[in-house]
Amino acid sequence: MIGALIGKVFEKEENKIYLNVNGVIYELIVSLNTLSNAKDGLYYISEVIKESEYTLYGFLDKKEKEFFESLVRINGVGPKSAIAICSTFSIEEFSEIVKRGDIDTLKKVPGIGIKSAKRILVEFEAKESEDVDKLKAKKALLALGFKKDEVNRALSEVSGSVEEMIKEGLKNLSKGVL
Numbered sequence: 001m002i003g004a005l006i007g008k009v010f011e012k013e014e015n016k017i018y019l020n021v022n023g024v025i026y027e028l029i030v031s032l033n034t035l036s037n038a039k040d041g042l043y044y045i046s047e048v049i050k051e052s053e054y055t056l057y058g059f060l061d062k063k064e065k066e067f068f069e070s071l072v073r074i075n076g077v078g079p080k081s082a083i084a085i086c087s088t089f090s091i092e093e094f095s096e097i098v099k100r101g102d103i104d105t106l107k108k109v110p111g112i113g114i115k116s117a118k119r120i121l122v123e124f125e126a127k128e129s130e131d132v133d134k135l136k137a138k139k140a141l142l143a144l145g146f147k148k149d150e151v152n153r154a155l156s157e158v159s160g161s162v163e164e165m166i167k168e169g170l171k172n173l174s175k176g177v178l
Contacts, residue, residue, distance in 0.1 A: 001047060002045045002047055002056065003044070003045060004042055004043060004045055005026060005042070005043050005045055005058070006021065006041060006042050006043075007019040007021035007026070007040070007041075007043075008020045008040040009038050009039065009040055010025055012035060012038055015029060015030060015031075015032075015035065015083070015087075016029055016035075017030055017034075017035065017058065019043060019058070026056060027056065028043060028045070028057065029055060029056070029057045029058070029079075029083060030058050030059070030083075031059070031064065031083055031087040032087040033064065033086070033087065033090070034058060034059055034060050034061075034064070037060055038060075042060075043058040043059065044058070044059045044060075044062050044064075044065040045057065045058055045059075045065075046059070046065055046068055046069055046072075046079075048072075048079045055079065057079060057083060064086060067094070070124070070127065071085055071086070071120075071124070073127070074119070074123045074124060074127070075119065075123060077116070077119075077120060080111065081109070081111050081112060081116070084109050084110050085106075085120075088108065088109045089109075098121055098124050098125050101121055102121075103118060103121065106120060106121065133160075133161065133162045133165065134155060134158075134159075134165060136162045137155060137158075137162050137165035137166050138152070138155060140166050141154070141166065141169050141173070146173060150173060151173075153172075154168075154169040154170075154172035154173045155168075155169045155172075158172070
């Protein structure tokens, strides 16, 4: 798995840059933000591997890469839609759109219709709150003296409220489900 590449920008196109890494040219699909700020150096990579396709998505900012990957995990959002969202909104702007439930603004993204916009808003908001709750549960179990890797395994298949996750995590830890 490629996590990042360091190289020199060889060429730029509409939504791509070609990165020369020690004589090997990599084609990276990029957001408009990354394209407009493209420079020689480090690019964080998200690989998308399909049956007939292997695509590298490149990002100057690790947070934008994580944002892209969280969008792709939403049911019905592919990498092309995710990169279009990254090109249209900053992470902060998108968070505000989610908080407001602003379907009309999200529909401005090429390829996003009303059904997709609704699904994205609902699933992204649920994912965001689930991640926050899981983080709180992890912190609580770590504060009780459990090791980080044990806590991660104990909570890997757990969901629900913070309290429910802590209870299930404690059960898993006490049973040795690690």
